[in-house]
Amino acid sequence: MNGHSNGHANGNGKLHQLPNDMFHVIRSTGTAARLGRLALPGRRILDTPHYLANTSRGVVPHITQDTFVRDTNISGLYIALEDFIERAPKDVPPLYRFQHPGGGSPLRKFIAAPDDAVLVLGARRTSPVPAPEATSNTNKTVSICTAVGFRALKSEEYAEKAESLQADILVGLGDIPYERALGNKRIEKATDRNIAWLEEQVFLRRSEEKAARAHLFASLLPVSCAKQQYYIEELTGQFADHISGLAVYDLDSLEDLPAELGQLPRLSFAAPKTPRDILYQIQRGLDVMVVPFVGAATDAGIALDFTFGPSSDTTTNGDGAHFNGHESSELLPLGIDMWSEDHAVDLSPLAKSCQCYACTTHHRAYLQHLLSAKEMLGWVLLQIHNHHIMDLFFASIRQRLANGTFEADVMRFEQKYESLLPAKTGQGPRIRGYQFKSQGPGEEKRNPKTHTPFKMLNDGKEKLAEATLPDPNANADDLQAQGFAQKES
Known part of the structure; x- marks a missing residue:
C-alpha cells in the first residue's frame, strides 16, 4: 500500500451497520436541492448529492480492480446488464452461470468489485445507444444494444436474472424511448408497460423464498408526473411498500412529484454533459447521478480542473472575478488538453494542489508523452485524476449545501468557468460498436487506420531505384539542379 490508499483499502470508508432507513434527507434548501444520506448494510455510506462511476462490462474503463481499491475513492458503480448478455438466450452468458463458492452477490464476485462498493444494476448503459424504430420496445421486451448488435431483452428474463445477481440497488425496467419524444398515445402505452413490468418484478420478489436483497428503484417516464x-x-x-427509490430520466418528472414520493432517493440517468448540468440537476432535487462525461473526458485526453466554492486562489468583489490575485475577464477552462505539446516539458501536476495519485507521482510532461506514444498508462492516470476531481466536486457541493451558500456558489461557478469542456484534439482509445449508433452505408469510420498497407514498405526502395544517380564528376550546381542536394551560399 502507498500513501494514496483510500477507504476501500484501509477501512476508513464509513460502512452502514445500523437498521435505520436506507435514505433520509438531512437538510433541504430554498430550492429543491437537498442534503441526504444513503446507507446500505455493509456498504460505504453515500452522502448525497453523490455520483456513481460509469462502467463498461462491470469495470471503470482503464481502471483495474487493484488500482480501483488502491488509488481511487469511488463509492459506487452503475452496471448495465446489456454489457454481459450479447449471446443470450442462445448461449447462457457466463455471468448467469457464475456461482461463487463463498456465496454472496454473483455480480460482485464476477466483476471483482470491492465488498464495500455500492452496486447499482440496470438494463441499459448510460448513455445508451438508441434502438432503431424497427427494434423498439414491445409489451414484453426492451431493445438493448450488445457487442453483437441490438436484441430484445424479455421483461421476465430481466426480472428473474437481475434479482439473482444480487446487486445493492436494482433499477426496474422502464419503457424509456431514448432520444425520442413521447406523444400522448405513446405515453399511455409506456405507462401500461411500466406498471406491468413493475408488477412482474414485485410478484417475483414476493414468490421467492428468500427475501429480496436488492432495493428496487422504479423507473419514471421522461415526462411530467401529470402525464x-x-x-x-x-x-x-x-x-409503495415495494420500492425504495426512483430512477429519473428527465428533469420534467420532478416538476410535480407528489409528496408521497418526495422522501425517496432519486437516481438520475439524465446524463449531465458538464459540471453546470450537475449543479442544475442538484438544484432540481436529484440525489445520486451517473456522470458519463468523466470517462469521455479521459478518453479525449482531458484532465479535469475545476473546483466548487471559494478557494485560496479565487476571490470576487462587486465588479468581477479575481483569480490568482488579479482581475480576469476570461472564463477558465474546465479541463486541460493533455495532447498539447505545450506540456512536453511541463513538470507541474495536472491540476494545482491536486493530491491524487497521478498528480503527486507524475507530471504533465510525462502524461503528454504517454498519450503521444498511445501508452495505456496515460488513460489510467487521467481516469484516476478525473474521478478524484469529481469526488472533490461533490464533497464541496455537500459542504455548501450544509453551509447554506450553495446557490451563491453556483452563480460564482458560472462566472468563473466556461460552460463546456475543452474540445477533443487527439485520438483516444478505439471506439467500440456499442458506443455509437451506425448511420448507414458510406458512414465515415470512427477509428482511423493505425498502419499503412504493407505495399508501402518498399515504396522508398522503388523510388530510389527509379531515381537517376548524379554523375560522379558533377559539381555543386549540377547536384542542386537534379534536386540531390542544396548548394550552400
Missing part, C-alpha cells in the same frame, strides 16, 4: 398520473398513483398505492 403519467396513472403510473404515479400505482407507485403511491400498491407499489
Whole structure:
C-alpha cells in the first residue's frame, strides 16, 4: 500500500451497520436541492448529492480492480446488464452461470468489485445507444444494444436474472424511448408497460423464498408526473411498500412529484454533459447521478480542473472575478488538453494542489508523452485524476449545501468557468460498436487506420531505384539542379 490508499483499502470508508432507513434527507434548501444520506448494510455510506462511476462490462474503463481499491475513492458503480448478455438466450452468458463458492452477490464476485462498493444494476448503459424504430420496445421486451448488435431483452428474463445477481440497488425496467419524444398515445402505452413490468418484478420478489436483497428503484417516464398520473398513483398505492427509490430520466418528472414520493432517493440517468448540468440537476432535487462525461473526458485526453466554492486562489468583489490575485475577464477552462505539446516539458501536476495519485507521482510532461506514444498508462492516470476531481466536486457541493451558500456558489461557478469542456484534439482509445449508433452505408469510420498497407514498405526502395544517380564528376550546381542536394551560399 502507498500513501494514496483510500477507504476501500484501509477501512476508513464509513460502512452502514445500523437498521435505520436506507435514505433520509438531512437538510433541504430554498430550492429543491437537498442534503441526504444513503446507507446500505455493509456498504460505504453515500452522502448525497453523490455520483456513481460509469462502467463498461462491470469495470471503470482503464481502471483495474487493484488500482480501483488502491488509488481511487469511488463509492459506487452503475452496471448495465446489456454489457454481459450479447449471446443470450442462445448461449447462457457466463455471468448467469457464475456461482461463487463463498456465496454472496454473483455480480460482485464476477466483476471483482470491492465488498464495500455500492452496486447499482440496470438494463441499459448510460448513455445508451438508441434502438432503431424497427427494434423498439414491445409489451414484453426492451431493445438493448450488445457487442453483437441490438436484441430484445424479455421483461421476465430481466426480472428473474437481475434479482439473482444480487446487486445493492436494482433499477426496474422502464419503457424509456431514448432520444425520442413521447406523444400522448405513446405515453399511455409506456405507462401500461411500466406498471406491468413493475408488477412482474414485485410478484417475483414476493414468490421467492428468500427475501429480496436488492432495493428496487422504479423507473419514471421522461415526462411530467401529470402525464403519467396513472403510473404515479400505482407507485403511491400498491407499489409503495415495494420500492425504495426512483430512477429519473428527465428533469420534467420532478416538476410535480407528489409528496408521497418526495422522501425517496432519486437516481438520475439524465446524463449531465458538464459540471453546470450537475449543479442544475442538484438544484432540481436529484440525489445520486451517473456522470458519463468523466470517462469521455479521459478518453479525449482531458484532465479535469475545476473546483466548487471559494478557494485560496479565487476571490470576487462587486465588479468581477479575481483569480490568482488579479482581475480576469476570461472564463477558465474546465479541463486541460493533455495532447498539447505545450506540456512536453511541463513538470507541474495536472491540476494545482491536486493530491491524487497521478498528480503527486507524475507530471504533465510525462502524461503528454504517454498519450503521444498511445501508452495505456496515460488513460489510467487521467481516469484516476478525473474521478478524484469529481469526488472533490461533490464533497464541496455537500459542504455548501450544509453551509447554506450553495446557490451563491453556483452563480460564482458560472462566472468563473466556461460552460463546456475543452474540445477533443487527439485520438483516444478505439471506439467500440456499442458506443455509437451506425448511420448507414458510406458512414465515415470512427477509428482511423493505425498502419499503412504493407505495399508501402518498399515504396522508398522503388523510388530510389527509379531515381537517376548524379554523375560522379558533377559539381555543386549540377547536384542542386537534379534536386540531390542544396548548394550552400
